[in-house]
Amino acid sequence: DVKVTQSSRYLVKRTGEKVFLECVQDMDHENMFWYRQDPGLGLRLIYFSYDVKMKEKGDIPEGYSVSREKKERFSLILESASTNQTSMYLCASTPGGVATSTDTQYFGPGTRLTVL
């Protein structure tokens, strides 16, 4: 079974702090994704990566950056956390290359981030 893990289930940070959220997958997937999920807004894509050191902006990249130095690890970085970044953050991965009609996304358990 594919396993996607996230470094923390719950995280509390202060405004202005630099925050790192880590995601690791164990199935040699090429594509990895970061979403945030908010009540009434659903899941929104922040960034995704289709290869090591490659990244693409999603729908809401402002205030975030990402890093992918190794294939299995995809990090989301909040350079200076703000209260409006309080949210549930979900990481996902899919098998590599061009998408096929049978590809599904495998999700991690999520990180509930609170910025005070």
Added chain:
Amino acid sequence: KQEVTQIPAALSVPEGENLVLNCSFTDSAIYNLQWFRQDPGKGLTSLLLIQSSQREQTSGRLNASLDKSSGRSTLYIAASQPGDSATYLCAVPSGYSTLTFGKGTMLLVSP
């Protein structure tokens, strides 16, 4: 831009009922549609994936249908159980391996 709508936003039923969750999408040029389940405070779990060449996909008590021409999908849950209580999300491809999600239907099955 692809938009995905799910109706109803919330549903409460007694145990044993059959129920239908609805999903509609604006761009019918999709190659699959997926249904996910999310338990409170948890990540998403894939339930069913229907390829564009298929009309239905079944897994146990779950049956999902896809009508690309009308931009609709339904998730049918037979003989609902309290353990089915969760949020159900549908999603369609929207670019390079990315997905656009609906906002979900929150289902509560009472004993």
